[in-house]
Amino acid sequence: xxxxxxxxxxxxxxxxxxxxxxxxxxxxxxxxxxxxxxxxxxxxxxxxxxxxxxxxxxxxxxxxxxxxxxxxxxxxxxxxxxxxxxxxxxxxxxxxxxxxxxxxxxxxxxxxxxxxxxxxxxxxxxxxxxxxxxxxxxxxxxxxxxxxxxxxxxxxxxxxxxxxxxxxxxxxxxxxxxxxxx
Numbered sequence: 001x002x003x004x005x006x007x008x009x010x011x012x013x014x015x016x017x018x019x020x021x022x023x024x025x026x027x028x029x030x031x032x033x034x035x036x037x038x039x040x041x042x043x044x045x046x047x048x049x050x051x052x053x054x055x056x057x058x059x060x061x062x063x064x065x066x067x068x069x070x071x072x073x074x075x076x077x078x079x080x081x082x083x084x085x086x087x088x089x090x091x092x093x094x095x096x097x098x099x100x101x102x103x104x105x106x107x108x109x110x111x112x113x114x115x116x117x118x119x120x121x122x123x124x125x126x127x128x129x130x131x132x133x134x135x136x137x138x139x140x141x142x143x144x145x146x147x148x149x150x151x152x153x154x155x156x157x158x159x160x161x162x163x164x165x166x167x168x169x170x171x172x173x174x175x176x177x178x179x180x181x182x
Contacts, residue, residue: 001064004038097144108154115150
């Protein structure tokens, strides 16, 4: 099997069209097509990019020996996720969630962990029932939304508790603030 055939097998294993594959690599679709039919071989930089972007074994891609994908540890997966997240320019939900998580205090982490453990015990909890989702992305998005809601509830509870500590001379305002009377 040629490197072009392995590229095609890889792309199909990833469930990507030539256009989607080329978009992720920032390489033209016509280049991907010429690699796949064997007219040209990918440059060294393209091979390295494919291996890095899709966690592909370079040995497999070049020779066909070994496994298609490199097995990654959980720490490797987390580092790759953070690299991808930091490379994105948009302020999408994932980035906002990670930012919020990075600002949690130890007691908030404990509260979040306790709630997450309870949810995992409940087989009816939708965020932990993969059969309800058609893609990994949908499942991850649902879990992230649920975690964000838990964080919001924790912060809201803390703010309400802090607001309860205001002096008796405070009264609520229509806009949500308080007015102090002298």
